[in-house]
Amino acid sequence: MKGNRLIVIPLxxxxxxxxxKGIQAAVIMxxxxxxxxxxxxxxxxxxxPEGFNKIKAGLQIITENSSxxxxxxxLMMIAFLVSPIFLKDYYLDVLIISGIYILLALGLNIxxxxxxxxxxxFAAYYAIGAYAYAIANTKFGLGFxxxxxxxxxxxxxxxxxxxVPALRLRGDxxxxxxxxxGEIVRLVLNNWDSLTNGPNGITEIAPPSLFGxxxxxxxxxxxxxxxxxxxxxFIIRRVELSxxxxxxxxxxxxxxxxSSTGINATKYKLYAFxxxxxxxxxxxxxxxxxxxxxxxxxxxxxxSVLMLSMVILGGIGNIxxxxxxxxxxxxxxxxxxxxxDYRMLxxxxxxxxxxxxxxxxxxxxxxxxxxxxxx
Amino acid sequence: xxxLEVSNLTKRFGGIRAVExxxxxxxxxxxxxxxxxxxxxxxxLFNCLTGITRPTKGNILFTxxxxxxxxxxxxxxxxxxxxxxxxxxxxEMTVMENVMVSQHARVRYGLMSAIMKNNGFRKKEQTxxxxxxxxxxxxxxxxxxxxxxxxxPYGSQRRLEIARAMATEPKLILLDEPxxxxxxxxxxxxxxxxxxxxxxxxxxxxxxHDMRLVMGISNWIVVLDHGVKIAEGxxxxxxxxxxxxxxxxxxxxxx
Numbered sequence: 001m002k003g004n005r006l007i008v009i010p011l012x013x014x015x016x017x018x019x020x021k022g023i024q025a026a027v028i029m030x031x032x033x034x035x036x037x038x039x040x041x042x043x044x045x046x047x048x049p050e051g052f053n054k055i056k057a058g059l060q061i062i063t064e065n066s067s068x069x070x071x072x073x074x075l076m077m078i079a080f081l082v083s084p085i086f087l088k089d090y091y092l093d094v095l096i097i098s099g100i101y102i103l104l105a106l107g108l109n110i111x112x113x114x115x116x117x118x119x120x121x122f123a124a125y126y127a128i129g130a131y132a133y134a135i136a137n138t139k140f141g142l143g144f145x146x147x148x149x150x151x152x153x154x155x156x157x158x159x160x161x162x163x164v165p166a167l168r169l170r171g172d173x174x175x176x177x178x179x180x181x182g183e184i185v186r187l188v189l190n191n192w193d194s195l196t197n198g199p200n201g202i203t204e205i206a207p208p209s210l211f212g213x214x215x216x217x218x219x220x221x222x223x224x225x226x227x228x229x230x231x232x233x234f235i236i237r238r239v240e241l242s243x244x245x246x247x248x249x250x251x252x253x254x255x256x257x258x259s260s261t262g263i264n265a266t267k268y269k270l271y272a273f274x275x276x277x278x279x280x281x282x283x284x285x286x287x288x289x290x291x292x293x294x295x296x297x298x299x300x301x302x303x304s305v306l307m308l309s310m311v312i313l314g315g316i317g318n319i320x321x322x323x324x325x326x327x328x329x330x331x332x333x334x335x336x337x338x339x340x341d342y343r344m345l346x347x348x349x350x351x352x353x354x355x356x357x358x359x360x361x362x363x364x365x366x367x368x369x370x371x372x373x374x375x
Numbered sequence: 376x377x378x379l380e381v382s383n384l385t386k387r388f389g390g391i392r393a394v395e396x397x398x399x400x401x402x403x404x405x406x407x408x409x410x411x412x413x414x415x416x417x418x419x420l421f422n423c424l425t426g427i428t429r430p431t432k433g434n435i436l437f438t439x440x441x442x443x444x445x446x447x448x449x450x451x452x453x454x455x456x457x458x459x460x461x462x463x464x465x466x467e468m469t470v471m472e473n474v475m476v477s478q479h480a481r482v483r484y485g486l487m488s489a490i491m492k493n494n495g496f497r498k499k500e501q502t503x504x505x506x507x508x509x510x511x512x513x514x515x516x517x518x519x520x521x522x523x524x525x526x527x528p529y530g531s532q533r534r535l536e537i538a539r540a541m542a543t544e545p546k547l548i549l550l551d552e553p554x555x556x557x558x559x560x561x562x563x564x565x566x567x568x569x570x571x572x573x574x575x576x577x578x579x580x581x582x583x584h585d586m587r588l589v590m591g592i593s594n595w596i597v598v599l600d601h602g603v604k605i606a607e608g609x610x611x612x613x614x615x616x617x618x619x620x621x622x623x624x625x626x627x628x629x630x
Binding site for chain 1: 425427446447448451452456457459463464465466467468472475476477478479480481482483484486489490492496500503539540542543
């Protein structure tokens, strides 16, 4: 660890605390954090790197050794399948929300992680998916299943509409345009009273039903979300390992070289937007059906930032990392409920530390963003 | 007979004439070198040929088709591949993946077959892998297939770029300073590689500063200076051309 980090990080943490708790708490914070960091840097010299590498090597054995893989994955499946029987409603609720965030993070990962296009307005497509079902259901009486392709399609079309003009831009400029689009969608939902009922939102959205049975219980939602998460991991993984996924990554790494090897860069960036926002649409309809209520409040800029944090935390471009990242970040607020007031503070410090010590994310490979600047 | 015919090619950036009224022809299965001092417009010429920049004026005829208005992925599809002066690998992908990407326009399948993993998909992926491996063998990088491209030493990265260009199965391959920064041993390896590529029936257009290499393997040389073609001909003629000597060494002083 570089020496200046030992001062900068505690100072940062202390400054964060200063406005809330005064100078005394800030000083204590400074001392605690620097002591902690010194301990870490001391340990790093001896054990931590090997420890982390051991964990990583262990994971690699698991992911590469097919016999272990074949036994662990079914075990996890069974654990997830039977958990609704034992879990309280509260935990089930948390798991459902995590599942929806996993879908969102996976979708965003296609755009940001695979194709390398920064998107700061992903909540917009989530909102469009949710509102598409809310409106179709309350105004036109359309059920959950017929609305499913509709929601996904609306979100994907919105993705296409933004992408066509936005893809002329690169990097930071693209990020600003997507951010703007996110705000536009939220403001439209907030103000188009006749269609969206404005800030009051749309209530009494019907739960899904199957062959006349209503699937309105938490357990039902749990299984529906579970199936969709599995489906999305399965499909996205296969696309990643195909020529389409390779084309996306090639564009991310070097657009000029990619187009010189015969890849139509514009077309594949559009594909990434459409394919990514498709999953946001599905997450949206699941959210609307589960909450049975949508309002613009659920789709703020903070949501977009949260989704991006999930992608980055887990390991940008890596499907399993992104799943883990989404799961952790969706769960963390619940775990930290006890220290309610400091929840965001702890989350923020955690993210800063992660970026300092493990910029590729928890599970990330070798992908480094700053490489792009040099080419 | 001619793979590439360039006529009146002009590229201006604002008031700067990067390439001015350049024309030349390239015979099938030959090695042609473009030489000239720094800033002569060689790389701009390459960019025009591959569609990365659009020429201001002039025609490029590739296998009897006009290509001067085509985007880069189209020229690649038609059979022009290139390497870059400053290496542009897909640095975070594996060596194998770098070469597999090049089959993009050659072996195609849709989203659905990728998701279903049907027989067509399996066969085509197999073909892509086999071909990619073949081209890695050509440049001698097959044992590094699983490594991250960025981890290769400099010389190998240059050879990987050549493998990637070859894997698009081009008729014409443009090499932009393939030996830049290499030691003499590596340079002669690349020279052998270029000859091997020619034996495979490809046509090669080369930008190079190493005169020993240029004179040793070229069938034809085009000399640019300040965007203008000042000479072209066989290596022996170019060596003794007073205009070329002047461009490289300056005018002889009269006493």
